[in-house]
Amino acid sequence: MTAQPMVELWRGGMMESRHLGHAVVCDASGDVVEAWGNPDEIIFPRSACKMFQALPLIESGAADAAGLTDAQLALACASHEGAPLHTDAVAAWLDDLGLGEADLRCGSHMPRDKAARKALMCSDTAPCQIHNNCSGKHAGFLTLARHLGAGPEYVEIDHPVQRAVRAAFEEVTDMAAPGWGIDGCSAPNFATSVHAFARGAARFAAARETGDGRERAMVRLTRAMATHPAHVAGEGRACTGLMRAMEGRVAVKTGAEAVFVAIIPERQLGVALKIADGATRASEAAIAAILMRLGVLDPDHPVVDSLLTGPQKNWRGLVTGELRLAPGFC
Secondary structure, eight states: OOOEEEEEEEETTEEEEEEEEEEEEEETTSOEEEEESOTTOEEOOGGGGHHHHTHHHHHTSHHHHTTOOHHHHHHHTOOOOOOHHHHHHHHHHHHHTTOOGGGOOSOOOOOSSHHHHHHHHHTTOOOOGGGSTTHHHHHHHHHHHHHHTOOSOTTSTTSHHHHHHHHHHHHHHTSOOSOEEEOTTSSEEEOEEHHHHHHHHHHHHHOOTTSOHHHHHHHHHHHHHHHOHHHHSOTTOHHHHHHHHTTTSOEEEEETTTEEEEEETTTTEEEEEEETTOOHHHHHHHHHHHHHHTTSSOTTSHHHIIIIISEEEOTTSOEEEEEEEOTTOO
């Protein structure tokens, strides 16, 4: 099976671009409820799987031993903007651990938050690793490493932290990872199929607070993300906007190269999406369409206009075109 057309860009009455992809909706039993493209397509879930990677942080007892809050758990699942909301919290978290910026292994980049970026540029100050969009996840890795008494190189594939992450990832997706790569933040990222990724998300969606330790960890992470959407991404970001629009009922998370996942507890459904060409505009439009199809996102909410139905405009504000869902998708 091949990738299916999902999102089109139209200009001047002509289709200019078409984005193809794969998507799966899974129920609590792991069965495919609906699919587009190839459910067995192997993908790197990238940052969309951060809640999977955070499971050992809770299951090991490290989160409770460190007294982590739901806001910190949301940061552990975040691809944040580097706004003060994020960087101040990560810096304080590291300080509570008796650690600092130098203990991170995620690398540095300029923050996406405009005010934070401007402040660094105007002060001629270089960004540090705390500005990295994955610094919250890495603070979680450091918390787990300290709890396990493991060494400082926590991103190495054979480190106890990454062995625990891989085990949790494969158990929840019910699929042995066919390979792995190095993510943008230097941590391993384990490959899986779109179906297996959706199956894992559905297990998060079906988890109960009265369940076993893993289920309780899933509930905590889902709740943390859904109730702290600004910590997960930031102002103006699709993840934050979508979770706010759904008023804490659904957790969503994007990843690089146009991956998206959604956890829908009220329907006990999980969604996984991958746009083949890696275009973010298409993944954001496609996940909005799927969430509307599943009845958890109001089509009239402004976030839908910003991601899918609103006009495309140029720098002068002139309408130049529009995004459309491809025939046969949603």
